[in-house]
Amino acid sequence: MKTTKELVYEFVQKEIYTKNEEGIETKTVADVLDMQRSNVSALLNDLVKDGLLIKTNTRPVLYKLPHENNNTEENSAFTKLVGHDGSLKNAIQLAKAAVLYPRKSLNVLLASKNGCGTTSFAYLMFQFAVENRVFDEEAPFVKINCRHYAKSITMLSDELFGKDDDLETNSFARARGGVLFIDNVDMLDAKQQSRILELLDTGKLFSEDKSRSADFSDVVLLLACSPQGVSLFNRKIPVTIELPELKDRPMSERLELINHLFTIEAMNSDCFIEVTTEAIKALLLTEFAFNVKELLLEIKAACANAYVRVVNDKEEDIHVCLNDFKGDIKKGLLNVKDLEPIVLSILNISDVMIYDKTAQSYKPGDGDKYHEDDLYAEIRKQYDELTDRGINSSSIENVINTHIQFLFKKYRYFHDFNNNANDLDQLSKIVDHRIIRLVRKFLEGCKKDLGKEFKSNVFYGLCLHVNSLMTLNSSHQRVKNEQIVNIIQKYPQEYAASTQFADLLKHQLNLELPIEEVIIVSMFLIESDENENEGNPVLLYILHGNGTASSLRDVTNALTQCNNAYSYDLKLEIETQQAMQEIKTLIEKIDKGQGVIVIYDMGSIKTMIETIAEEIDVKIRYMNIPITLVGIDIARKCSMESDIDYVYHMANLEINKMSRNEEKHSDIVVTLCHTGEGGALQLKRYINQYSKLGMKVIPLAISERDKLLKEVIELQRTYRIHTFVGTYDPKLLGIPFISIGKIFENSREDLDRILMFEPVKSNAIDYSEVYKYFEEQFKYVSVPKLKTILPDVLDEFGVLYPMSEDQRVGLFMHLACLIERLLDGNAVVENSEKSKIIGVFKDEYNSTRKLLRRLEKSFNIIIDDNEIATIIMIIKKI
Structure with missing residues (x-):
């Protein structure tokens, strides 16, 4: 048991750490601990004599932690965390309070989504406890990740509770006097959870048959789970700490985190790492499903890709650019406007960031830095290439000398190109702005050194050409050897300048140009000078x-x-x-x-x-x-009709329809009824009155299928039939059908959603784009049939289960893709949680099974329990 003196010392620590107090009065300690003030004063003075506290000369006297023993923000373990004074501040305050709680540290529940850093946070809590003498330096930190045992509950029980239920060799026994960290604790089965909850209640762990027990009250439990699993344990654990997702953290913290991770890679690789700010912007604007962990893995993968390029040259730095990352991260740049102005201003200082291999530091770099050590290697490489092309020695010497002059004059032409003649805003929508900047500087330098004026079409053409090379994967030779020799011998200065430009592309964009492409760049410069007749269409x-x-x-x-x-x-x-x-x-x-x-x-x-x-x-x-088509149509009508004026009138109608582009192939709705035109006409008037889509509505009252087919084909010459609406489904040409009942059973406000085949309850997504995607991707699903059936099924789900728009769209996409997958004959994906889900949600299972019968019948498929369990997980957000 701790002494009164130790309790007073722990209380002072807790107050200062958790409340950022400058010091604490004797009266405060006495009131909270319910002790005599004189006794507290004596104990505090003893702690001062022991060097554990210091006291001020102020009135009232304040007791503080000495600087060397005061784990303030300057030297606390938590300062290692990015965001310790920002988004993680509250979490850290709670963690400190739990660790420094009098008598015994409190058990803690860490709630976060995958990859948010729970393991790092848990270990820093342990380090903080050691720093503050809550644990000895030799105290154990034992970690069990339940996810690693997802396929074997027995192995997890053996690891956690001991093989054959051995209470003296299990994880709790190994963690005595320290911390046991159980990650993904919500993945435990009901029996395992029950044993943990019992331990939290009693401090004792009982064997399965309750015949034996062991006291583990000296073990501090840190349990980590997803936000959905909090309710399982928070009633037994006094402190719950929530860690934010990466997307919810400030942009400045994300930038600091990215810089920190690149610094770690620089130290691990023992190389300086240069990263383009374009790549950093893309990382900042990408949403990572697995948060910090996924960000870390993407940065490691990119650094590894870049390292391969210099693995044989230990003196070479690692250059990481956007192309070293996967496509999803490149797409992040589409949202560059979302960058905070402060972060954007920091990143616009330089083209690259340089990460030091010898210390955890980084700084903006000179994006135009040229590696002088490569000078001779580049010259030797160029000489070998020209020799292989059969160019004579004197021509090679001329080219090399001119090229060297350009190398030493390179910084002289790094000035802004005249933007007035170029609409760079439009160009930047399709060309990487780094390419625009490099081409601008290149042409400005050529203008001075070659004494040439370049038209704007040269600037645009070269930008587009280089942009295409970033994605071009051409293995055939695009320029003949004779043309290469001719260009180099006749235009050595243009070729040398183009070679210099290729060097810039290599070092700044990781784009290495073969000699054929260097020649093509030279031709841009040459053609501008020759001023040939540009020709006409x-x-x-x-x-x-x-x-x-x-x-x-x-x-x-x-x-x-x-x-x-x-x-x-x-x-x-x-x-x-x-x-x-x-x-x-x-x-x-x-x-x-x-x-x-x-x-x-x-x-x-x-x-x-x-x-x-x-x-x-x-x-x-x-x-x-379409003169021939018009002639064919008139000839056909002439063979069928005896009235010349009728043929003439119909031909004019057809020609007028063809000439009116706004009506040609516009979408229409066709209303149908079996007999008489009244029903179809009334339905047309209803749609015209309440629909805001602006689609033309044409009523048809035809009961004979052949006549209806003929009329529909005639309409399709001019229009696209969006849907049939009426009392019966004609099942013609794959055109979807909407029943008159659905039109009038729902409110007028829902009419347009029904006409666009959207679930009635939905209001936040353009389903026309979703159906367009289905038409492009699906091989076996009939999209018109899908339009007719799936919205109704989704609405039935919406009646039984309240869903967010994201859930609704997710379920919509899942069901459509499920149908395609089953029709394609693909194997069913096993759901490891199937038995658990169906056992817990029996009512949902039965109702879901019933709702899916319509899909099974319509598409002739069978949806098994694995898929039903997955659908329940979507509905319940599990």
Whole structure:
């Protein structure tokens, strides 16, 4: 048992640590501990004599902890934590109070999501206790992570409670006089949890048969669980500490954390690490599902990727750029506007941050730093490349000498390029701003050193070209050897400048250009100087028939005398692939450098042109003049009708519809009823009155399926039929159907959500984009059928279970993907929590089973208990 003197000392420590007190009066100690003031004064003075406290000369006298023994923010174990004076301040205050609680430290429950740093926090609590003599320096810290034993409950019991229930060799026995940290304690089964709760109540651990027990009251328990598992233990544990997610911490703390993690990697690798600020911004703006742990792993992986590039050169620094991270992190830059202004200003100071390998420090670096040690290696590499290309010695010497001059003059052209002629805001939407900056400096330097003026198209073209190289994966040679030799011999200065530019791209963007690409960069500089005729666009007729396009070409050239019209007669018997190849060859031949405008009549010509445009570097624009299609339609009507005015009128209607682009292929709703037009017309009026979607509504009262099909096909020539609404589902052409009952059973305010196939209760997501995604990705699910059935099923779930919008969308996506997976014949994913979930949520299991029957019947699938357990977990947010 502790002495009164020890109790007084512990109380003073607790008050100072947890309340940031400058000192404490005798009266306060006496009142709280219910002791005589004179006795307390004597004990406090004894502690001063022992050197454990100091007292002030003020009135009243205050007792304080001496500087060397005062674990203030300057030397406490918790100062190692990023955010100790910010988002983690309250958590640390609670931890200190629990550790310094009089007589015995309190057991603590740590609540956080995966990866928030519970293990680090628990160990720092232990270190703080050792610092403050709560535990001896040799005291044990034992950790058990229940997640590691998720597949074997027996192994977990053996580790935690002892093999064969041995109370003297288990984890609690190993932690005597110290701390037992049980991570993911909410993963224990009911029996294991019961034994832990009993220990928290009594301080004793009983054997399973209750015949034996052992006292573990001297063990401090730190239990960690997810926020959902808090209710299992917080009624038995007096202190619950919640650790925030990474996304909820201030941006400044996240930046400090990133810097800290890169510093650790620098020390581990024994290399200086340079990280582009672009990469740091992306890390700041990325949401990590597993919080700090995932951030740490991503930084380790990126540093490892970068280290591979210099593994053979121990003197080389590690250069980490955005390309060393996975795609999800690169997407974070799309939200760069969300960066706090203070953080953004810090990161804009420099292009890179440098992390010291010898000490835990970092600083902004010179992004334009050139590694002089590489100078000779670069020269030797270039010499070998030029020799392999068959270039004579005198030409090589000329190139190398010019290149060296550029190396030593490089800093002279690092000035701003004139932005006035360039719309950089528009360009920056598609080109990495670092590329824009490098190209700007490169052209400014070339302007001075080569004495050339560069047009804005050179700037834009070079930016777009370098941007494409960041993602280009081309293995074939793009420039012939003869052209390489010719460029280097005729334009050595332009080539040397381009080589210097390639060096910058290598060191700052981790983009290494082969000699072919260096030549292409040189050609940007050369073509600007040669001022060749830029040419004009040309016209190409592509029409069906023999001689149709050729005749139009001849007439056009004869009347204009421009001779810039060309033709291709698309014969009816020719194969599509052959025709496309011939058109492609013709376009490449007639292009004068400014592109080709194609006039075509009908059929697959548009698809062929679009495909060709993706394959070749020629600007192609196309116009549909459907003269042949109009002629075919009029001829067909003439064969069926005897009234010339009727044919003429219908033909004009068709032509007018084609010319009105705003109506062409616009979405419509078709209302249906079996007999008479009244029902369909009334439904149309109701939709027109209360819908805000602006879709045209066309009523049809046709009961015969063949006639209805004919009318629907006719409508599809002009419109896209969004849905049928009516008293029956015609099941035509895969067009989805909405019953009239659903329209009138819900309120008018829900009409548009019903028409857009959204769950009625939903209001925060554009489901049209979700369905568009399904149409692109799904191979087996009928999306029209999905639109008809899934919203109703989701609404039925919403009636039984209150769900957030995120849960609703998550369940919607899960069910749709589940149907696709089952139709694809993929194996069922085992849910390790199945038995536990179904056992605990029996009512939810039965109702979910019932709600899913409609999906099973409609799509001819079977949804087993593993999937039902997963759905319950979504609904209950488990």
